[in-house]
Amino acid sequence: MRTTSTVVRSNFIVLLSLSSTLFAGVPAYKFDKSFGQNEIKAPPVCVAMDAKDRLHVLLRNGTVMFYDTDGKVAGSFKADMKPVPTTMAVAEGRIYLLGTEMAEQTREFQGKKVKVSEASGVKCCVFDAAGAKQAEIKLAGVKSATDAHFVGDKLVVADFSQQCIAFYALTGSEGKMTRKISNVFRLCCGIFDFCPGADANSIVVANLGAFKVQTFQADKKFSEFGARGEKEAEFQGCCNPVNVACLADGSIVTVEKSPTRVKIYAKDGKSEKLVTGLGELVEGCTQIPIVVDSKGALYLASDQKKCIVKCVPGAADPAATAQPVSPSEK
């Protein structure tokens, strides 16, 4: 017996090079094949950039890898902490690893009582670049950590379980929550990503269940764009975008899964440009963490393909984009 079963994930679009002239103000990007050497052996779950443009990659097994500005691995350590960290923030030479503690709860599901493991708290451990533990910080008020960044002097944590973003002032081993944004996020698939905005103390959130990118300033929604639809400017899939990043000029990078699409939007969301040549970085509902460096290069993490993909400013080479490249085949 023989059956045929094909999964269509996407029709990967190869943009006409002409399109780069159509959206003034939105930079063009191309896939940089030269980055990395397939040295990542476990799924990457988070990427972060320090002030010296050194890429930090957190792997699912708790290993933190550092890349120098030439794209070479400069070091690594395996964090000795439980729970295993799921996200990371870096500041002033320190690496803040956050893990979600789980607790067993009894829930009723379709008339039956079942025991489920649910997020119950967040543990934050601070390491130096050598992997030496410097501190352990209590973050009261959040149950899970799906993303974390420093915004100004505050450690900001995205909590999927409570669908909120919490701001913490850190003093020694204590984190005091100074404010929280909640009741406005429509999240799903366990994905909740944000990034520091171009304006001081602002954050940009991938509100994927609402198909929107939203900028918050002083806890208030300042601006938003996005809708589900089949046009390039719109978001596809069951929920998107999954990840966001901000460029220095205020442009917003969005990342969609199933199909994988990376787009650079003008700050107001009114024009956009698709980054070509990436292929499918993930299948199904999986996030694709992203971070940018000071030169505007994009670094995308695919946990399924165990790779980091780099995209740099510049017009795409039509020859390079004609055949979508699988990063694992570099």
Next chain:
Amino acid sequence: MKAAFSALAALGLLAALAGGEDRLPANAETALVAAPSGAAPQAAAQQPLRLKIAVNDIYCRKTACSCISQIATRSFDSLVAGLQARHQITLELTYFMEVFDLQKAILANQYDGVLCKPWTALQYSNKTRACFKRVADLLDPNDTALMSGVFLTLSGASVRTLADLQGKRVALGQADSYEKNQAPLQMLAAGRINPAEMMFFSSCGENLSALLDGKVDVAVVSSYALTASCAVDFTKPEDFKTIAETAEMPLTSLLVDLNKVPAAAAFRLQAALLDVSGAKAPKDLLGKGFVLPASWKPTPPPVAGDAGQAGGTNPGESAK
């Protein structure tokens, strides 16, 4: 001779079904039903039949969002194997996670049939040469074949009936979603109810988000939205109350293009699907499988310029 007779009968049936044209007439029956004069045309049962079918199913693990992975565990593998072993019918399934990609494939006339919400294919009856007929309806995990559009408001809201929508704001679907667009718009028109503002979004999540954000007073969503869509991760059914519901329509159907598949083959597929359903339904179908298609005569697709027409208006665009 027998084969020739069957072919003639099939041609006659096809003409009867399609009104002598190669496209669905307005308000046509979308279910594949036997001609009133007699039984369905018979085909040689042992002739292998191979059909290319495009799939986008709410409960299929290959096409559903992972946030409903607990309930969207359906697989068609056992069904395909059973049809091949017992009926010499081979279904070549192509799975589409993104319904927009499926729509493009339908417009490109790439498949013999589709397994999806029927309007996904039927909405193009005036744009393609395809003549889709619903061979069978697929039962959901609760063994229900039908769904509807529901008018939801927040549980504590003052809106109680459809008439209360007069002068209010409502979020609807776009034209590619019959239960969220055509059906509710017809209800509003029939009740002479004029909302102050209508917004047309492409997903239940956006409609619910608009309601939760206070941008609209009422949101129309698919009846499964609170149990089998991404909304399960950010809402609870008790947060809402239902003020009205559209007429029921098929949730998921297997449709074949009668311009590609002879009617006799379509009836043979129908019989085979029913044969491997009910008590014989494979467990990985999640329910009792297929049933005869319910009668459904949707209103023809809107003409260009109508509110919410797919591709004709921007998502979230307001009509005041």
